[in-house]
Amino acid sequence: MQRVQKYLMVLTAIICLTGCKQKKKISLSGEETVAVNDFIDFFAPLDLPLQFTDTSLLKTKKENDSLLISLKNFNQFVPDSVLQEVYAKGAKPKIYVLGKISVPKAETYLFVKTITNDKKAVFVLGFDKEQQFIAGMPVLRPDLKSATEQSISMDRKYSITKKVVLKNTDGSLSEGRDVYVLNNEAKNFMLIMTDALDDKITELINPIDTLPRKNKYSADYSNGKMNLVAIRDGRKDGKISFFIHFEKNNGACTGELKGEASMKTPNTAVYQVDGDPCQLQFIFSSSAVTLKEIEGCGSRRGLNCAFDGSFAKKKVSKSVNKSK
Numbered sequence: 001m002q003r004v005q006k007y008l009m010v011l012t013a014i015i016c017l018t019g020c021k022q023k024k025k026i027s028l029s030g031e032e033t034v035a036v037n038d039f040i041d042f043f044a045p046l047d048l049p050l051q052f053t054d055t056s057l058l059k060t061k062k063e064n065d066s067l068l069i070s071l072k073n074f075n076q077f078v079p080d081s082v083l084q085e086v087y088a089k090g091a092k093p094k095i096y097v098l099g100k101i102s103v104p105k106a107e108t109y110l111f112v113k114t115i116t117n118d119k120k121a122v123f124v125l126g127f128d129k130e131q132q133f134i135a136g137m138p139v140l141r142p143d144l145k146s147a148t149e150q151s152i153s154m155d156r157k158y159s160i161t162k163k164v165v166l167k168n169t170d171g172s173l174s175e176g177r178d179v180y181v182l183n184n185e186a187k188n189f190m191l192i193m194t195d196a197l198d199d200k201i202t203e204l205i206n207p208i209d210t211l212p213r214k215n216k217y218s219a220d221y222s223n224g225k226m227n228l229v230a231i232r233d234g235r236k237d238g239k240i241s242f243f244i245h246f247e248k249n250n251g252a253c254t255g256e257l258k259g260e261a262s263m264k265t266p267n268t269a270v271y272q273v274d275g276d277p278c279q280l281q282f283i284f285s286s287s288a289v290t291l292k293e294i295e296g297c298g299s300r301r302g303l304n305c306a307f308d309g310s311f312a313k314k315k316v317s318k319s320v321n322k323s324k
Contacts, residue, residue: 028097029068036131039077042069043100043110048158050101054142054150057113057120067097069112078125082136083114086121098122103158105129107182122152124160126182126189135188137180158182160189164197179312186283186290191310193287196224206230207258208243213316215240217267217284221311226251229289229311231282238263242271242282244291248305255301270294280307287313 026038074095087093098111110125122140127133139152139162149165159179166174176197183190204226211232213219217240221229226247234240243258261269261282271280278297283290290310297307 027066028073029065029070031070031072033076034073036077036127039073040100040108040110040127040131043097046099046101046111048101048156049153050099051151051153052098052111052122052140054140057122057140058142063094063096063115069095069097071095074112077133078136079133082123082125086114086119086123086138086141087116091116093119101154101158107134107184109154109158109182124152124189128184134182134184137189159192166197180310183283183285183290183310186292186310188290188310190285190288190290191223191312192285193312194223204228204245206243208232208241211241217289219316220314221289222314223309223311227309227311229282229291231289234260240269240282244307246301246305246307246309248302253302253305255297255305255307257297257300257307289313 026034026042028034028039028042071092080089083091083093093114093116096113096115098113100111101109103109106129108127108129108131110127112123112125114121114123120142121138123136124139125133125136139160140150142150147167151163153161153163155161159181161177161179163175163177166176168174174197175195177193177195178191179193180189181192206220206228208230209232213232215231215233218231218233221231223246226245228243228245230243232241240261240263241259242261245254245256247254257271257278257280259271259273261271261280263269267284269282269284271278271282277295278300279293279295280297281292281294283292288310291307293307301307
């Protein structure tokens with residue numbers, strides 16, 4: 001009887017080992033559909049802090065085809081609009097895995113490198129703990145200018161920093177940086193801090209600057225010197241006054257709006273006025289505000305841009321605090 005039991009144990013072990021050896025290795029390069037957990041597991045873990053540079057992205061070396069993701073498998077989990085922030089509609093960049101950062105019992109960040117004949121870019125993709133896509137954005141796009149160096153990094157608090165260093169003609173260096181965090185509620189990567197590379201632009205005039213700012217969200221929020229969201233106290237509780245000015249595409253598309261919005265939740269306000277088709281949502285956090293254009297505000301902006309975007313909260317000087 002003992003001999004039979006030993007035989008069964010050995011046979012079971014052999015079956016288990018054989019099953020493990022025959023387990024099919026996942027590949028994302030083909031047309032065969034994969035599950036989202038296999039898609040995410042395909043990315044090897046990275047260590048924090050991490051950094052990618054434009055120099056490493058532009059290195060002319062043969063890519064590892066074992067890390068290739070087919071467009072079919074990529075688009076199964078990531079919307080087309082993510083790649084279209086860099087590539088024209090219909091473009092078919094090659095997509096390669098760089099790695100992932102997983103937050104325990106929370107979101108996962110996937111980093112991919114994309115390549116066409118004339119463009120290269122690194123994207124970050126955010127997935128929630130249920131492995132559902134949250135948001136994606138390009139974080140590194142080499143400009144081929146010898147005077148600039150670009151890099152992106154992620155720190156141990158999962159903040160993503162995009163940095164550009166410019167070598168000026170006099171030999172000095174100028175540095176610009178934008179810092180983003182993943183905002184699960186707003187479904188985007190939210191800008192929480194910005195240092196403009198070029199500070200030569202004239203300051204904007206804020207027409208509501210003298211209004212009270214006792215509300216916890218009353219402040220100035222910016223994304224570069226010509227992009228401002230000014231929030232001040234409303235005429236009564238549950239209201240906020242605002243002024244927005246932005247310039248996109250190197251000033252080719254601008255927008256401006258001034259009015260009063262109603263608080264709909266403790267951290268969300270909506271601008272909506274009878275007779276005005278424009279509807280705008282404000283989503284506040286302790287360090288930023290995100291704008292979402294709910295209905296068309298075309299009469300207040302150019303045709304090829306919108307009020308959508310994130311703006312980092314600016315620090316208030318002590319003198320301003322005392323006067324408000």
